Amino acid sequence: MSRSGEFEIIERLLAPLAGEGAFSLSDDAAVLPELSHGEAWVATKDAMVAGVHFLADDPPDLIARKLVRVNLSDLAAMGASPMGYLLAFALSPDCDDDWLEAFVAGLAEDQRIFGIALYGGDTVSTPGPVTLSLTALGRVERGRELRRNGARAGDxxxxxxxxxxxxxxxxxxxxxxxxxxxxxxxxxxxxxxxxxxxxxxxxxxxxxxxxxxxxxxxxxxxxxxxxxxxxxxxxxxxxxxxxxxxxxxxxxxxxxxxxxxxxxxxxxxxxxxxxxxxxxxxxxxxxxxxxxxxxxxxxxxxxxxxxxxxxxxxxxx
Amino acid sequence: MSRSGEFEIIERLLAPLAGEGAFSLSDDAAVLPELSHGEAWVATKDAMVAGVHFLADDPPDLIARKLVRVNLSDLAAMGASPMGYLLAFALSPDCDDDWLEAFVAGLAEDQRIFGIALYGGDTVSTPGPVTLSLTALGRVERGRELRRNGARAGDxxxxxxxxxxxxxxxxxxxxxxxxxxxxxxxxxxxxxxxxxxxxxxxxxxxxxxxxxxxxxxxxxxxxxxxxxxxxxxxxxxxxxxxxxxxxxxxxxxxxxxxxxxxxxxxxxxxxxxxxxxxxxxxxxxxxxxxxxxxxxxxxxxxxxxxxxxxxxxxxxx
CATH class of the missing domain: 3.90.650.10 (PurM-like C-terminal domain)
Structure with missing residues (x-):
């Protein structure tokens, strides 16, 4: 098995997923796009660990897409529409290029389906299980977001x-x-x-x-x-x-x-x-x-x- | 050793760090505050793994503060001023409540120093090393962010x-x-x-x-x-x-x-x-x-x- 280095992973696999303002992941951070007047950014973050939140031998493209969707679900629960995400992955020694390419293909597929873009992230190595963390960003009309605290007797x-x-x-x-x-x-x-x-x-x-x-x-x-x-x-x-x-x-x-x-x-x-x-x-x-x-x-x-x-x-x- | 459950960690330790719009971490996501006219949000994300990016026996408050600062440094490099952050931690079996309390005290200290707030995150367990991921959010005047690509011969x-x-x-x-x-x-x-x-x-x-x-x-x-x-x-x-x-x-x-x-x-x-x-x-x-x-x-x-x-x-x- 072989795995590309961090810079090659970013340039070859991830940069093509980057949205406007993420500068092809060339810089330290991304500038988020401008929202319409009256809209607010909504942010959420979920992590997943191999063996805990998914099975280590799950198809990598589906792991990626589940990670995306778990986070988009949190945005939806607030009434927010998804815009983009940042992704951190800690790769275990057995994640080879095939695994990574399939994972990234899953990201690309869900970016297409949900109309979202990659805004940035980090790729590191871990001696432990694959650990993934995604921050999803969406937009909602400010002050109209859905909350958990509004249920009233009779509803x-x-x-x-x-x-x-x-x-x-x-x-x-x-x-x-x-x-x-x-x-x-x-x-x-x-x-x-x-x-x-x-x-x-x-x-x-x-x-x-x-x-x-x-x-x-x-x-x-x-x-x-x-x-x-x-x-x-x-x-x-x-x-x-x-x-x-x-x-x-x-x-x-x-x-x-x-x-x-x-x-x-x-x-x-x-x-x-x-x-x-x-x-x-x-x-x-x-x-x-x-x-x-x-x-x-x-x-x-x-x-x-x-x-x-x-x-x-x-x-x- | 003992460790609180996820909900207790969130309510007792993390909720007091939450900023406006994060609703004391009671909801699925946070609504980010409104910026001044002409300002844009800037986002960056860095991950750290015990044994790779810090030493497992480093003081937990300093691990937390290094994680914060590594990300704020990325914002600074773009010319952005920090506003807040989302945090995911995957906790290993040996992170007890003492470790967690010291870690959170470190977050609180750097929140005070840098004037930032917690916007959300996720707390999960891992059988592997402690794995941390932070997304930092800041603000910059749109279109004036510092990039890497502007150096010119003679500078x-x-x-x-x-x-x-x-x-x-x-x-x-x-x-x-x-x-x-x-x-x-x-x-x-x-x-x-x-x-x-x-x-x-x-x-x-x-x-x-x-x-x-x-x-x-x-x-x-x-x-x-x-x-x-x-x-x-x-x-x-x-x-x-x-x-x-x-x-x-x-x-x-x-x-x-x-x-x-x-x-x-x-x-x-x-x-x-x-x-x-x-x-x-x-x-x-x-x-x-x-x-x-x-x-x-x-x-x-x-x-x-x-x-x-x-x-x-x-x-x-």
Missing amino acids: AVYVSGSVGDAALGLKCLQEELAVSAGYRKTLVDRYRLPEARVRLGPALIGSATACQDVSDGLAADLGHIARRSGAGMEIEADLVPISQAARAAIAAGSGLETLPFTGGDDYELVFTAPVDAVLPDVGVPLTRIGRVVAGDGVRFMSRGGEISLRQAGWRHF | AVYVSGSVGDAALGLKCLQEELAVSAGYRKTLVDRYRLPEARVRLGPALIGSATACQDVSDGLAADLGHIARRSGAGMEIEADLVPISQAARAAIAAGSGLETLPFTGGDDYELVFTAPVDAVLPDVGVPLTRIGRVVAGDGVRFMSRGGEISLRQAGWRHF
Whole structure:
């Protein structure tokens, strides 16, 4: 195996990804583009470690794209539209040029899909696992960003798309779960290459009262909104949208019924809105799953009773 | 030893460092403050790995402050004034709460010194060495940022402060060099806690034609300016400013005469300016060390002849 030096990696692989103001990565820093009047920059930063946040033998292009999307999801949760990013990678000894080229091809593909550019970064070596850190920058109308703290008793609770696929996909990759090849691919793809709801987030400005993305798991992430808003939530477990592949996997496994509520990595958006709010149609299904109540905590209900998320035998379909 | 969970680390240690728009780190992302009319955001990102960019047993507060300053130095090299930063840390199993508290105290101290705020970040675990990544954000008058590509034949070449201390300090820490306790402290301090020339960089706008910081070493970093500017440089080796501690260390060691030209981590600024430019006085010594010439490459000269940076026996004092 062989690996290019830092300068060659930058000039040959990364410079072609650089946006205006990043000067082909020739300088110490980048000058960010000018926003429209009234817009503000939004910044977020997530890190991923091989063996912790992705599997070391995951395809490198998908590792890159997941890293991008995890961060764009954070921007979307604030209602921000993505503009660009800075990337730091600490490369382990077994990242050769093939790995790097595939990784960079993944970056290029998602830059194209999301209309974003590379603004800078750093490439270093580590004797440990591959460690990646990305800072994503987006824009939002100043003062209108979506926050976690605006949910009010009486609001409805919504989630986009469906939840549970990513956690079940990870179980497939870890060979803890066996499903048909088609369902396995659906679930694994969802784990490795989440959507980032970049159009939905900005479109929710004006209707959502609170928003956040589902990274830690539906229950935990709803809990963040509840706590920051000083309110509670009642979620109708039977209303939570679950894909056909996830239903098949839950049926094939054992004790997985509540995994869609606790598993992470779905990168859907959860949000609250007044019950009479008109929700945007950007081609992403939105499902009303519950309501904001006075009090605190998030309770999952079924047929009038609360269910425990540790209650493995509960079946919601 | 014990270590708090991610949420406790964020709420107890990091939230108090958060700036306006970072919402006490309660949300997915931060909304950056509004700049004055005509100003642009400048962004840079550097990563550091224990055992590679710092020593694992370096004091944690100094690791934090070096990480901050390395990035602020990149902003200064573009003429930008620092505003804030996002931080990702991947913590190894041996980072306990004591380590974390000292690290955060270092961040707080440099926030105070440089007038900057925390805008966000991520805290994860790694089975490998501590890996840190910081994105620094600053501001500059749009279109007036300092670049590397503006040096012109006939310009003078300048460096701030003095060079060589950091590389010699690292040799002291690695016990490859023995000097008196006072000099050792000076050199080691310089390695562990570099200055960042945050006032000099912005003050050079209007006089410097090209600028960059000394991170890879004087010769390498002058080489970046020369290459990007399509010019060459002749540096008078005897004019390069070297501290008394460095002179003593070079005399005490063997073959260290050219280390101030090749050693990294000084975080001074090197810049070019027309010979008749009036340079700013911000309390940092500026030394003219050479000139920009037609051609390419960086040559170090002494008494009319070129010296080799691998020529260990050359003595410049």
